[in-house]
Amino acid sequence: MSFNFEATGIGSLPFKDSKTACRIISDCFSVIPFWPQLPKRSYLENMYVQFSETLPGLALDENNKTIHIDTFRVAEDIEKVYERYLDNDLEFFKISEGHAQGFYESLDLLGSPSGAAGKIKYFKGQITGPVSFALSLTDQNKRPVIYDKDLFEVLTKVLAMKARWQIKKIKEKTANIIMFIDEPYLVSIGSSFVNINMEEAVKKLDELIGSIKSSGALCGIHCCGNTDWSVLLKRGIDILSYDAYNYTKELLLYAADIKNFLNSGGTVAWGIVPSSEAVLGESKKALIERLKGGIKGLVDKGIDKDAISSIITPSCGLGTLDEGLAKKILELTRKLQDEL
DSSP states (O other), X not given: OOOEEEEOOOSBOOOXXXXXXXXXXXXXXXXXXXXXXXXXXOGGGSTTGGGOTTOTTEEEETTTTEEEEOHHHHHHHHHHHHHHHHTTOGGGGOOOGGGOHHHHHHHHHHXXXXXXXXXXXXXXXXXXXXXXXXXXXXXXXXXBGGGOHHHHHHHHHHHHHHHHHHHHHHHTTOSOEEEEEEOXXXXXXXXXXXOOOHHHHHHHHHHHHHHHHHTXXXXXXXXXXXXXXXXXXXXXXXXXXXXXXXXXXXHGGGHHHHHHHHHTTOEEEEEEEOSSGGGGGOOHHHHHHHHHHHHHHHHHTTOOGGGOEEEEEESSOXXXXXXXXXXXXXXXXXXXXXXX
């Protein structure tokens, strides 16, 4: 596996119409398209709500936009969830169309007579990571479920099955798949604000990574903040996706780990196009120079330039932006691919 500055997106887009979102993705990312998460279309497409179906004790109120786990109901549901997990019942863990309209629209486009399935290099999916999910989802007392060992365990297994279900559905249309694990809250692990051991967090990450790779997809991890990059680089992932616009200097502190990662066939997804209004002050030329600076930083650390497999992305998801700004960011990302 090697990439030569092909471009893709992180996941969320601000469009309310799935056809519009998929058309823009097709125009901008013909080599590595992805399915869009559309949180402005529906609360059900919030990055946590989207993958919450089948969680034991789930209390979801779409109208009031609230979600939590009712611990008094967990015991009723958890046995059924584990039973379906042990039976390898992927369909039980499916993501319904109401929760991911962009996923279904993307599959329809791939399967259409004029679809791009035969032209693309990879198709990208995504799943929220267990650490970020379990820190964001709380019980009825506002306590994050990451602090409940049983809930953290079952949540991880539900996410693993949903990732496998995605891969199975995408494989019906195209063989080469990338699955990103979105873990924005990994920046919190080890801090004074989150009392959870890194070893436990890594164990859950490894479980999800293993499920993705055993299903025949490449696995990437996306973290848009600064974290302990050495931990992620040692997870056996295929792609490390990070905010290269803001955190390249911090990543370069882990040069030995990056070298080992790249030498073992890993790829860096450079989130070099800012996913904010900062993009209005940038040009294609300026961003390419910034990216070249990052690559030079790796070379200066003793990494062979020819060993650096690269993907280009926006620095993070675009779901909270206005549509015009998001489109500009996507188009600029495509222009960087074309130039590089």
